[in-house]
Amino acid sequence: MTEEFIIEGRNAVLEAFRAGKTIDKLYVQDGVKDGPIQSIIREAKKQDTIVNFVSRERLNQMSEEGHHQGVIAHAAAYEYAEVEDILKAAEEKGEPPFIFLLDGIEDPHNLGAIIRTANLAGAHGVIIPKRRASGLTAVVAKTSAGALNYTPVAKVTNLAATIEELKEKGLWFVCADMNGELMYRLNLKGPVGLVIGGEGDGVGRLVREKCDMVASIPMKGDIDSLNASVAAGVLAYEIVRQRLG
Secondary structure (H helix, E strand, O other), X not given: OOHHHEEEOHXXXXXXHHOOOOEEEEEEEOOOOOHHHHHHHHHHHHHOOEEEEEOHHHHHXXXXXXXXXXXXXXXXXXXXXXXXXXXXXXXXXXXXXXXXXXXXXXXXXXXXXXXXXHHHOOOOEEEEEOOOXXXXXXXXXXXXXXXXXXXXEEEEOOHHHHHHHHHHOXXXXXXXXXEEEEXXXXXXXXXXXXXXXXXXOEOOHHHHHHOOEEEEOOOOOOOXXXXXXXXXXXHHHHHHHHHHO
């Protein structure tokens, strides 16, 4: 996180919330329960911000100014879109929706690279969950090579529930998994959501169960998995190939 996206100190954090800044995560010193801290926690709950209670030592490590007063906030570098905005973008282009959904991508470099790929593959937007995921940090913005200015990113509380809602709007979902059907054998046309999991655990069970298809990428080498952003690129371009076909 670069300096402008770490906010520390009670007044600064409270002002950020009240000014409507998007706060990705709030870190509060464990055991501190006075009035100003309670006010900050109340604002965080209103915004549905994730609150982490951590030790003073941890806050000291995170602090850039050394005056955190028991509270540090991580603010998003970019504003989040709504899922509706992504569907609207597809409608305006007269195209069937093509959306990336990312389950547990915690590395900001990977997130930035995937947003860049989504933009170039003509996807209408990216959906990320609130938990176990990188937010739109300065590193993400930089790695996306400008794509973040054009490709909307929505943040949702529950990815599985979002998939259900999008299914009702006619989308179907394919997730990447080594045990899936070879991607070349699948019909990936039409309104589609591509679900990519994080490096270690892949797509979570609840999200995988909501998917209509599971696609695998052919692997010829001696190791068993691709980097998440590369996997996203390979699958996205198979979808592009079929859509062009």
